[in-house]
Amino acid sequence: MKPKDFLFQRFPLDGRVIVADEELTTPYHVYDGVMLCMNGTVDGKKAAELLAQEGLTPLLDTQGRALAAIWICDFVKANLGAHHELQISLFATPVARAKLPAHPFAFFGALANRPDLHMVCHGLWNDTLRVVRYNDEHLRLPARLTRSEIKKEGELWRFRFADTAGDLIAEGSILHRHGSSIAPAWRIAGQTGLKGMMTLMRAPAVNIPVVNLRRAGETHNQVCQTYTTYSRAHVRAAGPSDEVTIRHPVYAPLDFKPATIQQFDNVGFIFLRPEPLFDDRPPPR
Numbered sequence: 001m002k003p004k005d006f007l008f009q010r011f012p013l014d015g016r017v018i019v020a021d022e023e024l025t026t027p028y029h030v031y032d033g034v035m036l037c038m039n040g041t042v043d044g045k046k047a048a049e050l051l052a053q054e055g056l057t058p059l060l061d062t063q064g065r066a067l068a069a070i071w072i073c074d075f076v077k078a079n080l081g082a083h084h085e086l087q088i089s090l091f092a093t094p095v096a097r098a099k100l101p102a103h104p105f106a107f108f109g110a111l112a113n114r115p116d117l118h119m120v121c122h123g124l125w126n127d128t129l130r131v132v133r134y135n136d137e138h139l140r141l142p143a144r145l146t147r148s149e150i151k152k153e154g155e156l157w158r159f160r161f162a163d164t165a166g167d168l169i170a171e172g173s174i175l176h177r178h179g180s181s182i183a184p185a186w187r188i189a190g191q192t193g194l195k196g197m198m199t200l201m202r203a204p205a206v207n208i209p210v211v212n213l214r215r216a217g218e219t220h221n222q223v224c225q226t227y228t229t230y231s232r233a234h235v236r237a238a239g240p241s242d243e244v245t246i247r248h249p250v251y252a253p254l255d256f257k258p259a260t261i262q263q264f265d266n267v268g269f270i271f272l273r274p275e276p277l278f279d280d281r282p283p284p285r
Contacts, residue, residue, distance in 0.1 A: 003229040004031075004268035007205050011227065011270045013079060020133045025079050028139065030269035033075035033082075035228070036157055036174050037262040038244060039107045041065035042254035047090050050122060050250075054214060054221055056092035059110060059117065061102040067091040067110060068256060069119070070170070070244060072159045074150045075269075083131045084148040086161045086170060088123035088251050092211070094278065104237050104259040105187050111208070112192040118211045118223065118277075123251055125161055125169060140212045140222045140274050152176060156241060170251075172244035174261060177234040184235045184260075205229045205268075211277060222274035231266035 013025040047058035047066035058066035073085040091107070093116045100106045110117050125146035126132045135143035146169065147162045160171040205227040212222045238258040246252045 003205060004231075004266075007227055007229050007268050007270060011272065015273070017134075017138050019130075019137050022130070024130075024134060024138075026138065027273055028134070028269075028271035029079040030075045030077070030267060031079075032077040033073060033267050033269075034157075035230075035262075035264040035267050035269070036072040036159075037264075038070040038072075038174070038238065038242065038256075038258040039260045039262065040068055040070070040238070040256055040258040042068040042090070042256050046254050050254075051090060051092055051120065054092070054120065054211070056094060056118065056120060056211070056221075057096045059091045059093055059097065059100065059114070061100045061106055063102040065102065065257075067100070067107055068254070069107070070256065070258075072150060072157070072174070075267075080131050080134055081128065084127040084146070084150055084161075085131075086123075086125045086146060086148065086159075087121055088170075088246075089210075090120045090122050092118050092120050103187075103190075105184070105190070107260065108188045109192050117209075119208050120211045120213070122213065123248065125163075138273075139224060139271060140215075141210075142213050168245075168247040170244060170246045170248065173241060174263070175239060175241040177236065177261075177263060184237070187237075188235070210271070212274065221277040223277045224274050225272045227270045227272075228264065229268045230264040232264075234261075234263040234265075236261055 015026040016023050017026050044060050044064045044066045060066055069089045071087040076082050121141050124141050124143045127146050127148045132143045132145050135141040145164050150159045155176050157174045161169040208226050210224050210226050238261050242258050242261055
């Protein structure tokens with residue numbers, strides 16, 4: 001059975017929710033599209049300030065930079081209809097941990113070897129009101145509406161996200177890759193160790209728990225388990241053509257610097273319903 005088929009059989013559309021007087025299915029399914037991810041680092045002190053009210057600690061490297069990611073998604077087929085997404089994520093743990101070696105592929109070491117790693121969805125924008133409301137009301141994520149453009153021009157993916165007033169949130173470009181190189185695998189293995197590398201390679205889908213932001217009066221966060229599979233993945237170190245400019249006043253001071261690029265083609269993506277953070281139950285498999 002193909003990984004994507006297994007994923008949607010394991011987590012079918014088994015519920016319905018009312019969002020803005022519309023009945024929608026749950027969990028959140030994406031059946032096809034492209035996910036572009038810039039893994040990188042941000043100013044550690046600024047990240048700590050943003051995470052302070054969440055009771056979480058940023059995952060730092062030996063240079064004092066915090067692990068972060070920017071996701072640019074063109075979902076062409078989903079249970080909520082086609083849509084774009086921009087997400088600014090900060091990687092965090094419940095308590096301070098040993099710093100990671102400052103390395104372009106440090107994220108993969110954390111993914112393989114830090115079981116308490118969480119990805120905090122701190123900034124989120126979608127280009128359809130249905131998806132914004134679903135993310136906000138059902139998944140409890142800080143979604144906002146955007147005017148967006150994601151297009152491939154020659155060898156580049158170009159993207160631009162603005163708010164509803166037309167003010168720029170973020171824009172940039174990512175070099176499109178057609179093939180894979182063995183070199184990144186060796187560099188990833190250097191961060192994960194052999195056991196961690198084998199764990200990542202054997203997993204039928206990439207599982208990352210995504211944490212929301214506390215809202216007024218809340219004393220704890222919610223977490224959603226996410227699962228991603230794909231037909232092709234291209235992972236490499238960031239290069240001169242991989243650029244992002246962030247103008248949003250909350251996130252521009254983070255000084256995001258891209259380190260690695262992940263491109264997932266023909267993705268299958270599932271975002272499960274929220275549960276209280278630090279529940280002792282393991283994520284479903």
